[in-house]
Amino acid sequence: MGIIRFDEWAEKVRIVKSMPITCLVDSTIGIDASYYLDRLLFPAKDDISSALGGWPLGLESVIVRELKNFQQTGIHLHFVFNGLDYEKIDDPFGPSLAWARTNAQAFEIYEKALPSEAIEIFKRSGSPNSAALFEFLKKILYSQAVPFTVAPYSALAQLAYCKNHPSRFFDAVYGPSELFLFGVDKVITQWDTRYEVTEVVDKGVTKKSSHFIPEKSTFQWVNKQACLDELGRISPELFEDALLIAGSKILRQFPPLENQAIFGKTYSIPDIVNLLTNSGRSVAQLCNHYSGDPLMKEIDYLDRYKSAVTSIRHHIIITKAGDVETMDKQNAPSDVHDCVGQRLPEELNMYLSRGMVRSRVLNWLVSGKILLAAPNDGGDSPNYQSLVRTQLEPLRKQALSLLADSLNRYYQRKEITTQYWFDASAETKFNIKDLLPSPKESIATWNLLKSRHEIKANAVWRFLQLRGYIDRQHQLTSWGKVLESTLSNLEGDVNQEKGAFLAIELIRFGLLTADTMFAGYSGAPMRGTDKRSCMLVARVACFGKVCHPTKGYSGPLSRHMLAFYSLISTLQAHLRDLVEMSLITMFLEGFVERDRDDWIEIALELPFFTESSCALGVVIITYLDELFTREDPTSEVTRREMSIRMGDWFKYIDFAVCRKDAFNLWDAVYQGVRLARSEVKGANEWDEVDQWLSQRR
DSSP states (O other): OOSTTHHHHHHHTTOEEEEEGGGGTTOEEEEEHHHHHHHHHTTOTTOOGGGTOSSOSSHHHHHHHHHHHHHHHTOEEEEEEOOSOOOOOSOTTHHHHHHHHHHHHHHHHHTTTOHHHHHHHHHTSOOSOGGGGHHHHHHHHHHTTOOEEEOSSOHHHHHHHHHHSTTOSOSEEEOOGGGGGGTOSEEEEEEEOOEEEEEEEETTEEEEEEEEOGGGOEEEEEEHHHHHHHTTSOOHHHHHHHHHHHOOSSSOOOGGGGOHHHHOSOOOHHHHHHHHHTTTTOHHHHHHHTTTOHHHHHHTHHHHHHHHHHHHHTOEEEOTTSOEEETTGGGOOTTHHHHSOOOOOHHHHHHHHTTSSOSHHHHHHHHSEEEEOOOTTOOOOHHHHHIIIIISHHHHHHHHHHHHTTSOHHHHTOEEEEEETTEEEEEEEEEGGGOOSOHHHHTTTOOOOSSHHHHHHHHHHHHHHHTTSBOTTSOBOHHHHHHHHHHTTSTTOHHHHHHHHHHHHHHHTTOOSSSOOSTTOSOSOOSSSOHHHHHHHHHHHTTSOOOOOSSOOOSOOOHHHHHHHHHHHHHHHHHHHHHHHHHHHHHHTTOSOOOOSOHHHHHHHSTTOSOOOSHHHHHHHHHHHHGGGSSOTTSHHHHHHHHHHHHHHSSSOOHHHHHHHHHHHHHHHHHHHHHTGGGSTTHHHHHHHHHHHHTTO
């Protein structure tokens, strides 16, 4: 986000300087991961992942190319991710609801046969945001041997500590203008990488390739001293106060600045400096002057300002020695945790910093709040809302209880409040001490060893017991036998196995059916008399991964498939929470050898790490629906013709592989349905659909 109005002002007064990237050779640059992703995502030239869900298909190749360019130039990057939440958010559901509204608008335009116009709106939706792609980026960084650290709270504080430390861990930092608030004197704000395009003719085919030209590439940076001079050689303290009340993620904009009747639309950073100067360079006096503003009283802005100042001065960081400490600890107030957040054990912070565990469940426990935001499609379906509110609540409670039971009594007696985007006023509350029987006790009989394979296996076995696939005697339950039968048909394909597991879970929740769930949503089957059959097969395909190169998606869209994928995505996130807490419990209880350095490898090898999308479901529903445009939709001629045409509708997919993967997944899930027939909603329909599909595959 950056400081509101700062970037435009810095550009206007020409204090943004440019230098050749080669000046950074042999330097180590600290990168704010959130800012880095934001710069890639907005605007993304070829990405419409908000219409598909999951991780962007075309972004990985862009990141890998850039990382390799820096490595080959001799510039060392070290990424720093945000850890636990520390920002005070007035409207936690506002962004997700805004993204959903934008997506809905884009689909409405798409349905009017205006795909180009719709795609431009999809790109502006703001989803996924950078935080949703942290695991995506960590996976890429690991694959490219680029180091990263997850900060206890703010990445900005960690970057500033590493940059300003006498050991100079970072020679420079790349990030937003908020870094000036944390004492950074020079900030790199942008890369301008240049490429040379060459053409090569191979067997009569002209191929283009691009090569990075470091000598022509530049970076832009801003010097804090230049800002002070431009503003009349003001003091650093006045400058920082002006930036703070200008507004950012750290502190909300000073409310009167939002009143266009007072300041209009054209105010800038110098105007804010003048405001403070005329108020004796005191934010307190400025707040008193505008005390009549209703919003000033409502949110107690002065108190928020003081809290933000304390949070900046005494933020929590990881030190050179690996300890988690408060900055300027000697002068920190006793209630600093109210400004930043509760302190977690250093061991748990270490697992967070190395990427072995995500921050989601930790945030729930520390803040005492579970905020469940709207998915990309809006989450208007009663089925989705029931899944999130009721059916997945036991998983959240299990994950929290597992974590809290391994910490001190303060967390074991923590009250947790859950809020939902569709009914923010209706809170549900529970106390962790009331979650009986303790899930930790039920899985304490597993014995652990030292190797990564053994740790992974035991974490998964514990998870399977929590989900009812294994009993206390370590024997398969009836659902465990269903799962075993399902997975045995997939020949060890990790992506297919993940999809099949999720499908079995959704079957257990009664949600993998052909029933109408998203009335009024476009992208459902349109042709033939067997729309329910087409729907069920396509929904199963949504659990798979589309065979697609790392390029932007080009093909039809389906709001219906996106909405169904929302069910899959939130289910996967909850299952990953439970897997991670099963793992963390083993470490916190001392059942695992802690002297190791394979933290991220453990995380990557556990299930449910990667996100797919609804793309394979869209491919299959398109294929099956288009068969009905011919007189005989089951003939070999029709199937061959439509298979060829799929390459025209979907620019980059390998349809033969997509069809094989989707129908193999169907076979595996159907095998599980047959075994669990008495427990499956609409089991007889599965038999009919399997027969229907056999004539069209």
